[in-house]
Structure formats: C-alpha cells, structure tokens
Amino acid sequence: MPPTPTKKSTEQIILGIDPGTTIMGYGVIRVEGKKVVLVEMGALHLSKYKDHAVKLKRIYDRCSALIEAHAPDHMAVEAPFFGKNVQSMLKLGRAQGVALAAALSRDIPVSEYAPRKVKQSVTGSGSASKEQVAAMVARTLSIPMADMPKEMDASDGLAVALCHHFQLASPRMQAGYSGWKAFVQDQGDRVVG
Secondary structure, three states: OOOOOOOOOOOOEEEEOOOOOOEEEEEEEEEEEEEEEEEEEEEEEOOOOOOHHHHHHHHHHHHHHHHHOOOOOOEEEOOOOOOHHHHHHHHHHHHHHHHHHHHHHOOOOOEEHHHHHHHHHHHHOOOOOOOHHHHHHHOOOOOOOOOOOOOOOHHHHHHHHHHHHHHHHHHHHHOOOHHHHHHHOOOOOOOOO
C-alpha cells in the first residue's frame, strides 16, 4: 500500500465527484488559506462495461484509489438530477451511493449538492451551461483552456469540489447550526414566529 500523502496543517483537500454510469467525472483541489489549486482531474469511462454491477465496482475502486492517493478531508458529490426516466435515476443513485460508500468507509465526511447549487456556486447562475461551468472552473483554478478536457465530466467534478469549498468558506455555513431551533435562537431578532 502506498504511503499516505503528508499535508500541511492549514491545507484541506477536497474530492469532487460527478457520478455517472457512463462517465464519472472527478476533481481534486487543495485549499491553502484563500489559495485554491488543482491537484487532479479526470473521468472514468464506463460505457465499455455492460453489467451495471461491474460499473459500480469500477466507480468504488476509482474513488477508493483517489482517496488513497490524495487523503481528502472532504468528499463532495453531485446529487442525482430527478428526471423522468426512473431506471436511469435508480442507476445514477447507485453510482452516487458507491462513491459515498468509498469515502464513508474511511470516515471521510461527505456532502451532496444539487446540480443547480453547483452551477450557482461556481458561475453565479443556477442555469449555467456545462460550457460556462467549465470556463469558470478553468478561470478559478488558472487552468489554460487548452488543458481542459474536451469532455466536461472532469470539469463538473472540479465544480462540485469548488462548490464545497465555497460552502465551507460561506459565513452562513460556518455558523454550524444543529437544526432549525438553533437557527431561530441565533436569528431571534430576524425571525418572527
């Protein structure tokens, strides 16, 4: 087993996953103070596997390998989009589940973000196109557009990681409310009830 990478105490590693049963995009970023740096991005191509169980195993294995290689502090996963095709939604939910299981089995905290939330966090618009998301990811991480993959699944994985970083940096998220009651107590002057 390869040695676990050493990290500075002030840095955080975030693994972002855009789950899919045809292509799973992933991105790893390192946050040092206000500086955010690309560590790795890529896509796992699964269309050559016909058996859904084999695809799930490949997703689990790739997520596990990324975790072993980078020792992330957090994993962020894009939540499945609720479409009309129930079978596709179930398969996508399973793909997301095995990615989460890879992190949870190693006690890595996980967070889920709706596709609209990811787009909003990265571009400022919840209805941004994949091209707009990729361009903003490249700009935010200072990646030349020529170095961005043609398939946008990898940039989507990076967008999920960036979304999580932005949520951690948000003052609202830092409040760390344990529930609605704690929020209301803290916001008593602003909440009428």
